[in-house]
Amino acid sequence: MTVPFFEENDQTQARREHLEALRTLVGNVYPNKFERSNVTATPAGEDSLTSIVETFKKYEPTVGEGEKPAAEALESANAELNKVRVRVAGRLSAPPRVMGKAAFVHLSDGVSRLQIYVRRQDVVGVRNDAEGGEVKGWELFGLLDHGDFIGVEGYLFVTKTGELSVHVEKLQFLAKALLPMPDKMHGINDPEIRQRQRYADLIAGSLKLERDENDLTPREVFALRSNVIREIRRFLDERGYVEVETPMLTPLATGAAARPFKTHHNTLDIDLFARIAPELYLKRLVVGGFEKVYELNRNFRNEGISTKHNPEFTMLEYYMAYADVNQMMDLHEEMMRSVVKVATGGLTIRYGEHEIDFSKPFQRITMKDAIAHYRGQAPAETEEPVRIVELFEEFAEPHLIQPTFITDFPKPVSPLSKASPSDPSVAERFEYFVGALESANGFSELNDPEEQYQRFKDQVQQRERGDEEAMVMDEDYIRALSYGMPPAAGIGVGIDRLVMLLANKHSIRDVILFPHLRPEKKAEGGEQSAETRP
Numbered sequence: 001m002t003v004p005f006f007e008e009n010d011q012t013q014a015r016r017e018h019l020e021a022l023r024t025l026v027g028n029v030y031p032n033k034f035e036r037s038n039v040t041a042t043p044a045g046e047d048s049l050t051s052i053v054e055t056f057k058k059y060e061p062t063v064g065e066g067e068k069p070a071a072e073a074l075e076s077a078n079a080e081l082n083k084v085r086v087r088v089a090g091r092l093s094a095p096p097r098v099m100g101k102a103a104f105v106h107l108s109d110g111v112s113r114l115q116i117y118v119r120r121q122d123v124v125g126v127r128n129d130a131e132g133g134e135v136k137g138w139e140l141f142g143l144l145d146h147g148d149f150i151g152v153e154g155y156l157f158v159t160k161t162g163e164l165s166v167h168v169e170k171l172q173f174l175a176k177a178l179l180p181m182p183d184k185m186h187g188i189n190d191p192e193i194r195q196r197q198r199y200a201d202l203i204a205g206s207l208k209l210e211r212d213e214n215d216l217t218p219r220e221v222f223a224l225r226s227n228v229i230r231e232i233r234r235f236l237d238e239r240g241y242v243e244v245e246t247p248m249l250t251p252l253a254t255g256a257a258a259r260p261f262k263t264h265h266n267t268l269d270i271d272l273f274a275r276i277a278p279e280l281y282l283k284r285l286v287v288g289g290f291e292k293v294y295e296l297n298r299n300f301r302n303e304g305i306s307t308k309h310n311p312e313f314t315m316l317e318y319y320m321a322y323a324d325v326n327q328m329m330d331l332h333e334e335m336m337r338s339v340v341k342v343a344t345g346g347l348t349i350r351y352g353e354h355e356i357d358f359s360k361p362f363q364r365i366t367m368k369d370a371i372a373h374y375r376g377q378a379p380a381e382t383e384e385p386v387r388i389v390e391l392f393e394e395f396a397e398p399h400l401i402q403p404t405f406i407t408d409f410p411k412p413v414s415p416l417s418k419a420s421p422s423d424p425s426v427a428e429r430f431e432y433f434v435g436a437l438e439s440a441n442g443f444s445e446l447n448d449p450e451e452q453y454q455r456f457k458d459q460v461q462q463r464e465r466g467d468e469e470a471m472v473m474d475e476d477y478i479r480a481l482s483y484g485m486p487p488a489a490g491i492g493v494g495i496d497r498l499v500m501l502l503a504n505k506h507s508i509r510d511v512i513l514f515p516h517l518r519p520e521k522k523a524e525g526g527e528q529s530a531e532t533r534p
Helices: 010-026 049-059 071-081 137-142 191-196 198-207 218-238 279-287 325-344 367-375 385-399 449-464 475-482 495-503
Strands: 085-092 097-099 102-108 113-119 124-126 134-136 149-158 164-175 262-265 270-274 292-300 312-321 348-351 354-357 363-366 404-410 426-434 437-444 488-494
Touching: 010 124, 010 134, 010 137, 010 164, 049 071, 049 085, 049 113, 049 149, 049 164, 071 149, 085 164, 113 137, 113 149, 124 137, 134 137, 137 164, 191 198, 198 218, 218 292, 218 325, 218 495, 279 292, 279 312, 279 475, 279 488, 312 325, 312 495, 325 426, 325 437, 325 488, 325 495, 348 495, 363 367, 367 385, 367 404, 385 404, 437 495, 449 475, 488 495
Parallel strands: 113 164, 124 164, 363 404
Antiparallel strands: 085 102, 085 149, 097 102, 102 113, 124 134, 149 164, 262 270, 292 312, 312 488, 348 354, 404 426, 426 437, 437 488
16 A cells, blocks of 8 residues: 555655565564663663764774774774674664675664664574564665664674774664655755655754754754753752743633634633733732742744744743842843853854854843934934834844843833833833844733723723734733732743754744644645655
């Protein structure tokens, strides 16, 4: 049986013929498991190709460029390595190189590659059915294709060129790659294919031979993302913050000015909205006694898609009782330095053509002063609040490359933040910019229930005038505030944009594993079009 939406060609036909021959030879061509050794004593209890390489690469003789290792060095290394027996598994990262009655090929685990050496007279194949038993190993090896998964058992050694390898004595087939692998020289160049078929992008990155020294592989980008999130959690946990989870389906679309996704709960017969922000739930927890609280959350906004926006995105929001906007800026600056240091190993990064320095104090400038500086003219005193924001976005935002806090937003565009004690027309609010990306938004939280109620009423009037992104009235939140909320500061941090910056990526889709894209084009007959094949 063939999969109807796969393109049939000479390569796929040959792979399918190999699969059927393997089925005859080994029985089950998709076995349930492969037990790996643990000579590297990993916490996981099994050897990966990476752990083998990291542990035993030290035995590779050091030689100059173009030179071969001395026989004595090889003999000394192999005297130790030959004692080490391993059982490892991985994907064939290249077509096998057969040289008469022996062959070399590399296995990959997505991070590292390890060479294996298969000799006809030494290798035995393993049957995968319930009865088990042995088959002709060399015949099995001849049916392998680039991209197949295999497990091998043997001993370690270094070749005459000094490369760490496994001398294979047992070979087990684990899974067939029915589709050809991406180009190992150049990877996948089409960004839409990389983003639509992330599995192929990850494979291509692990197999690619040519790469810019400063360009991260897809695997490295998402490993960096994981490190960023891990460091954020560590940073907040050590400072007494409690991580919580709040609803992702809510009866009201509150907490931000955005258009929501809408769904319906059949049993309760009520409409629900995918969360646009967790803010009001987290502040309810501050009311209830959580003085320091945070959530790493997925938000959903039914708005445009661009290099900076994805309908589904990741945010960090955290709140600190008894603090104001200035203390929150201090804490965020400290967190960013810590995250950058852990994720990249330093405090200076490259983003496009810019070098960004996190070691210096972050600049703090009011919105009006930023407009005056970059526009050459301050906004008029009578300028509408929305127009002030538009002027800032047009003239100042593109120039905010180094880490910068923009403060003193117009109060009417900040319905959840307190007014400044020194100037009631502005809100105690900031946005954090770096690399010309708006990356965080924070403020001194409004905790007066009567003023919050009036602000909500103003937002409702804006909705009635046609502003679909204006906030709705949340009566339960007003009730919560009426129990009393201490002075507090809060912030929302865009995780995707932070990773874009640290990974030197200029599209948000490159740092989200499975971003939203337009439906895939189909060729006549329902087959995948050539435009979207790797």
